Amino acid sequence: MPPKCLQLENINPNFIAMEYAVRGPLVIRAGEIEKELERGMKKPFDQVIRANTGDCQATGQQPLTFLRQLLTLTLEPRLLDSPDYPEDVKKRARLILDSCYGHSVGSYTESAGLEVVRRQVAAFIERRDECIPSDWQNIYLTAGATPGIKSILSLINCQLGGKTPGVMVPIPQYPLYSATIAEYAMVKVDYYLEEETGWSLNRKELQRSYCECQQHCNPRALVVINPGNPTGQVLTRDNIVEIIKFAYDNQLLLLADEVYQDNVYDKNSKFYSFKKVMHEMGEPYRSQELVSFLSTSKGYLGECGLRGGYMEVINMCPQVKAMLTKSITAGLCSNTIGQVAVSALVNPPQPGEPSYERYVCEKNATLASLKERAELVHKTLSGFEGYKVNPVQGAMYIFPQIEIPPKAIAAAKDKNMAPDAFYAFELLESSGICIVPGSGFGQKPGTYHFRSTILPQTDKLKLMMEKFRVFHDEFIKKYK
Template sequence: MALRKKLLTLESMNQSVRGAKVPILGSLTIRAAEIQREIQEGIHKPFTQLTPCFFGDMQAMGHKPFTFLRQVASLCTYPELLESDQFPEDTKTRAQAILKNLDDGSVGSYNPRYIAQILPPKIASFIQRRDNGVPSNPRNVIVSSGASQAVLSVLSLIVNGEEELKTGILLPVPYYPLYMDTIALSGAVMVPYYMDEDCGWTINVNSIQKSLPAARKHCNLKVLCVINPGNPTGHVLTRDNITALIHLAAEENLLIFADEVYQANVFGPGAVFHSFKKVLYEMGPKYSEQVQLVSINSISKGISGECGFRAGYIEFVNIDPAVFEVLYLLKSFNVPPVIGSLMLEVLLDPPQPGDPSYETFLREKQTLLNNLAEKARITEEILNQAPGIHCNPILGALYAFPRVSIPDRAIRLAQDRGLEPDDLYCHALLEDTGIVLCSGNGFGQAPGTYHFRITLLHPIDELKSILQKITHFHARFMAEYS
């Protein structure tokens, strides 16, 4: 039989898939793995172990899960524990109520009725409480397998490959890399809008508007994406900023995609989370009945950090239900995990005053937020003491995104090696200290600026040590290449 040309090769495969760039560490991942092997083989290093500072997996970084969530999940997973006297009565009551809504009372069933019919009204009730009574229709809510799947699902509805021009997505810079990869996978194009770092990562709406005519020459602009609170920047948008963005969306006929997964993680002085849904309705019928909005939330982030359970929700505003009900068909290929879904229900309706578990839940929540606030303060203080590093106030989420000065000689060296300058910086830091950071170019940054993202999840004393090592390294790096 004659040899035939292979059907699936790098050249013939879906080029949109090839455009994805996960993971965000890039070449640092490879080198960190090599260093780990070298340490195990006894090769001498200036450090004894790697220090990962690049991800937002709270429980992988030692944060304990919320007691109430895990107790209810345990009871639902193994109902025989309901006979135990080791669980507070309110956890048992909650678990029994959930089990009644599961098929044959089992978390091992697919439970489509629970996910598609029982949960949406409970999520809508949470949204209505959060937004001071702004109505939320359960029919407009869909449970998703976490935030990543929500982003993929929504873009799969919006991007139309049969149109002459590709779909354009306005994306903030810096952004969370998931969005760039999802845009690439969907065949859409990213249209960047740069956040104003010098003004605390605010959004200049006038600047966005001026850039739109040029963008529309090569794409069909449909979506204004906003991440609030910000990842990687740690900013929290003011109400005025949100109002201006809604005005822009109305004037330019754009759908707003609001990533609000860190809405419970707001801890900076004076910072307040305002949902796009609430502000939209407060602006009156001219906007609340016309502007299309899609918002997402997830248990992976926020205060729970339950990354492994993959559950979240999507709310659609001013969108024909017949459109997003197509997602029910798509979701048949990716049913949200039942345990994660029931934990979403519990998180959105936590213990109330007077319940046996209330004090424990409140203490765990407040301790987490207080610790994040203190670590944000320490991070700003230590980094801003180093000449050549500038860190804006961190008001929410889990990260800092400081700007670093990189000397011209180091920039030329990076170019010679085929690296971005902040990749060179993070590689040098890794070799010198064992600290693993994300370089800023993986998140996008204004031309001529360089950054890194660092998580706030290490214990306070350890975080202080890490930050001091970074500032000492920075001084050596500047002296070597200046």
């Protein structure tokens, strides 16, 4: 047999460099353990509890009836005659089908997505931001937020004066950013969120990170995740003002990852969109270049697998925007099912329509349950010896700082593992709970964390918290 034409030595080295912790070695091991349990292997637990990924429906969240009905009717238009579907859903399905070529969601759409849905998105943003105008031609429908984020990072990937482009990302960060920056051979410029003040962000730290990176790269963009993943904080309006000023003063493109905008649980926190704050600040900040992202994967929909999302591109030079559009056109269009899901997100039933009551009831129940789980996880973990835990103000995660005893650090070193990965592996093997070590997201040197989702349903979450407590007590006893 001749050697394979593709070898590790001759493929794109950026593929080897990139890492994606949320689906890393721990998650692979969790999958193996599930198979071992199926084969009847004896373990100190009978199930794996996956608290590693923000996949809402995988952990039992129910889909919204309205959204699924809209999908059903657009996929199977013969059901438009069925008395089993409410008239308001039928009306919406017809509107979408009328704007599809051949009246079918099986056809390609315009590359930025169906005009009718883009217009619905713009109207939704105007309602959300209390009448600040949104131009539907600034809206690009995307297959989840991910491809939008990747296409913007790709757009700015340009060597200038011999320097590689840099992207400022919060630490801890969501690993899509580190993975994509590595894939595109750009430079990740870390700025640290301040754990002691609830993962807030300050201008001094932005400035430090910006200045220090100048020697080895050319910073082009600033990423902000609000509400935060993995940190669960909701930025204050003052914080957002500071960030906008900083981006403007340093000519950085702002990427506002706002996929968790509906996931705010803390009664003292409120979501402010970057667009709205920028607008309220007036000129010159109102002209800041901004791209903001939303997705059907999060919020109260949790439709991760449908792959729906959009980005709003604001104040971009028209010639550059034309290049962005061209590159998106080369990918034909985002999947139409995701586009229908976006339509359901931004154009929900209104008071007086037949689907309204049920829609509101289901939406509120999902959000109330998420809030309850956010509080439960925070309350429980705060009681663990050696833990420092900020509250889950929003999003779907908690990111506690853990004290790992020196003996455990030494044991991790013997196994050539990061101490937090060692902790997470021990937790998985002894209790079946799968979390992600903090090193996958980035953390201040010398500190250890992990990320857990709040997503298992309440009963399972209570069980998980109890198993976690038992594990932690034993871990501390063993290594103290």
